[in-house]
Amino acid sequence: MILVTGGCGYIGCHTIVDLLDNGFDVICADSNIRSNASILEGVEKITGVRVKNYAVDLCDKEASRQIFEENPSIVGIIHFAALKSVPESVDQPLWYFRNNLNSLLTVLELQAEYKVPNFIFSSSCSVYGNTKELPVTEDTAFGEAECPYARTKQIGEQIITDFARKYAKTNTILLRYFNPAGAHESALIGEISYGAAQNLVPVITQTASGKRKELTVFGDDYNTRDGSCIRDYIHVMDLANAHTKAVQYLIAGKQQHNCEVFNLGIGEGVTVLEAINAFEKETGVKLNYKLGPRRPGDVESIYSNYELAASKLGWQPKRNIEDIMRTAWAWTVKQNA
Numbered sequence: 001m002i003l004v005t006g007g008c009g010y011i012g013c014h015t016i017v018d019l020l021d022n023g024f025d026v027i028c029a030d031s032n033i034r035s036n037a038s039i040l041e042g043v044e045k046i047t048g049v050r051v052k053n054y055a056v057d058l059c060d061k062e063a064s065r066q067i068f069e070e071n072p073s074i075v076g077i078i079h080f081a082a083l084k085s086v087p088e089s090v091d092q093p094l095w096y097f098r099n100n101l102n103s104l105l106t107v108l109e110l111q112a113e114y115k116v117p118n119f120i121f122s123s124s125c126s127v128y129g130n131t132k133e134l135p136v137t138e139d140t141a142f143g144e145a146e147c148p149y150a151r152t153k154q155i156g157e158q159i160i161t162d163f164a165r166k167y168a169k170t171n172t173i174l175l176r177y178f179n180p181a182g183a184h185e186s187a188l189i190g191e192i193s194y195g196a197a198q199n200l201v202p203v204i205t206q207t208a209s210g211k212r213k214e215l216t217v218f219g220d221d222y223n224t225r226d227g228s229c230i231r232d233y234i235h236v237m238d239l240a241n242a243h244t245k246a247v248q249y250l251i252a253g254k255q256q257h258n259c260e261v262f263n264l265g266i267g268e269g270v271t272v273l274e275a276i277n278a279f280e281k282e283t284g285v286k287l288n289y290k291l292g293p294r295r296p297g298d299v300e301s302i303y304s305n306y307e308l309a310a311s312k313l314g315w316q317p318k319r320n321i322e323d324i325m326r327t328a329w330a331w332t333v334k335q336n337a
């Protein structure tokens with residue numbers, strides 16, 4: 001059985017689908033502070049499985065203990081649960097440190113106490129900061145964190161690295177996501193924005209559906225092929241499958257050492273204007289956008305080298321920016337139906 005914390009969240013629910021599709025039993029622990037357990041109905045429609053959610057605050061160790069008491073067959077934990085809004089973390093840094101780090105510490109303490117052998121951490125390319133070394137590899141050093149959210153991912157990785165040194169029998173993996181986007185082909189699950197979306201793809205779909213008046217391109221004067229920022233957009237179902245591959249890798253005992261890091265991107269960069277063009281071409285919907293000033297904290301360009309995940313986990317991304325835009329739009333249309 002695999003425990004997925006934050007399993008009602010965007011990446012979490014897609015990962016649960018992929019785990020179920022690959023024969024794993026799954027339980028979820030999600031306080032629903034930034035998610036809705038109804039997303040598990042979508043998971044059930046896709047897979048036929050009703051996943052149980054423990055709606056607990058993972059900062060509350062005694063409340064979280066029941067998960068492990070009631071599920072002695074947990075062999076692995078995938079830890080997604082965290083707050084992840086960049087601007088909100090700038091506005092409320094101490095809440096972000098308390099929530100993201102205390103929940104991680106609770107899960108690790110319970111993992112050690114109940115001797116769960118495998119742990120996978122949801123990390124982020126934002127640990128690299130504004131690196132100029134492109135494409136980014138797992139050996140690229142941490143850069144200055146652009147925000148407290150990114151800092152919680154850097155500190156989280158360091159906590160787990162020290163945890164793995166102490167608990168030599170545990171196997172841990174840190175997965176550094178680039179820019180997750182898109183939705184399941186069925187349009188039964190997808191990204192739900194709490195408040196105004198900040199990330200590009202949900203901003204595109206909200207603009208296209210009329211929920212937002214227009215989209216502003218944050219800067220067209222960067223040193224890139226069309227002046228707008230470059231990112232490595234990875235379809236959420238490819239990202240989900242990477243987690244399943246990582247669980248299978250750990251359970252098969254293939255690790256060389258007990259704390260390994262993998263980049264998860266598709267190894268190519270797309271500019272903001274190219275992403276907008278891909279959406280319009282794929283959906284036939286014209287976007288109302290304008291060119292505006294740069295957004296503070298944005299890095300000019302970042303994209304991954306994912307060869308390590310390909311060679312060691314046997315993982316390959318199968319979808320591109322067009323698949324992202326098509327599925328994101330189908331999910332939006334279904335939500336607004």
Ligand code: WQD
Binds near residue numbers: 179218219295
């Ligand atoms: C992408 C590009 C914007 C909105 C964030 C987090 C990172 C990770 C992924 C969790 C940028 C441009 C955006 C808009 C725009 N999250 N943009 N107009 O900032 O690369 O990464 O999500 O791990 O931690 O920082 O993603 O989607 O916000 O921006 O022009 O209305 O789209 O300037 O160049 P980002 P994003």
